[in-house]
Amino acid sequence: MMGGTSGLEQLDEMYESIILDHYRNPRHTDPLDHADVDVEAQNPFCGDEIHIQLTLDDDGKVQEISVSGRGCAISQSSASLLSEMLEGKDVEQAMEQITLMRRMLRNDNMTEEELDQLGDLVALEGVKRFPVRIKCALLSWTALEDALQERKGK
């Protein structure tokens, strides 16, 4: 028979159990009636869609979070992990995490401390070995970064 069976084991590098868990049970999916940050993003390459809504308090700290969408396991689990990351963070801390996440997927030299700071997000590190899928992982992160930067500019 054609097609090896061993090949799928390599997939574990990308589809860690945390990722599959977030894909099947995404967190913070209930939409918000009112949002201070409201951003939608699409990846035209594969048609993935993400919708992020946040409310912020007067100090710029994230209060309520909603992240939903449809697409592949990588884009959707990454968005769900993003929603968890945002819990209790302020805008500046969120931007810091976004930068770290981007660096991890670009394969920048990361210190132990920086990887610790990423926490569960390290589960997404394996995606860097599948270059065409990095965009999937970054879709929600880039969208949020743009929205937060735009807000800062106002």
Add this chain to the structure above:
Amino acid sequence: MTIDVAKIRADFPILERRIGDAPLVYLDNAATSQKPKQVIDALTDYYTRYNANVHRGVHTMSVEATEAFEAARAKVAKFIGARQPESVIWTRNISEAINLVAYSWGDANVHAGDEIVITAMEHHSGIVPWQQLALRSGATLRIIPRTGNGRLDMDAARKIINSKTKIVTAVQMSSVLGSVNDVKTLGKLAHENGALILVDGAQSAPHMPVDVEDLDCDFFGLSAHKMLGPTGIGVLWGRPELLKAMPPWMFGGDMILEVSYEKASWNELPYKFEAGTPNIADAIATGVAVDYLSALGMENVRAHEIEITGYALKRLTELERVEVLGPTDNADRGGIISFNHADVHPHDLGTALDRMGIAIRTGHHCAMPLVRSYDVVAAARASFYIYNTTAEVDALVEGIKQVERYFQK
């Protein structure tokens, strides 16, 4: 088998390739086909033996290059049933062929109040050039819808094509659904209303016999790279009287007759539409690709693909969690099958199958409106050609089952 697949496979060096540990199972032929060594050798032969510019020099190599270049044009003309080789214009690909018609013929003939008719199955290259022509001219773009089972709605076509219609454009085979459309009837409807028809042969010319005279169409386009030829070259065929009346679209060397600083006059067909040094090597190699297909016989190519598509449809529809997007009956259908898995996103499926050496396409297939009409944002697509086997279909089906189990773990 109507063609000797084992013998054919031996002509394609790339089929020896392994992806990781697995042998390559190439099922992305609707995107681009692989090339036989005869085509690859033709490129090397031109560059190593007689590389020279065409239509200019009097030296031996220039004459040889010109003869091979024009012989390739004649081969393509014969391949699509065109009587005059000069009605075959080399372009970069079919996208450029469609743009040539939309700009040259379209800007001169389509005006405010006119209607341009396309089908719901067009590739982006069959949508956007007409959309832009409609914006430039003030004409209206109208779309022939598809039916629930992935066929063109011909009853709707009879209403949509009317006396305001200036041109109808239709894919002969859908690059997403595999449906083979009745472009002959669409052409008849167009002509009854004084309109023209452009047939997009990107997916049909590589896979089935095509005869532009029998189709009675006005324009026909194809891309060589989907039919064993190199990338970067395609063809526009047009009825000679139409091409003669059309203004040039691009200007430069080779397309002129006489030039002064004040004005210029245009060369005859086909050169009027071929400004600058053409893609000589790839045109010659396209002639060799056409020779290869002609030697197999397009009826035989079609028969092989009907057989393999029938088998693939049977095997894929046996999978409970898989849904085929296009027609599941094998009548009037080509070797392109788009499908979705209920639990695995096409991109995850594509990445996982790639680990097993199986190359399929995933995404919107450059036909966003059509894919979205199935209420999905993406799909997986397997597409077959002369070198594919039923064993490779089995590998795909077994692969999907393994991926299914992987994502259930």
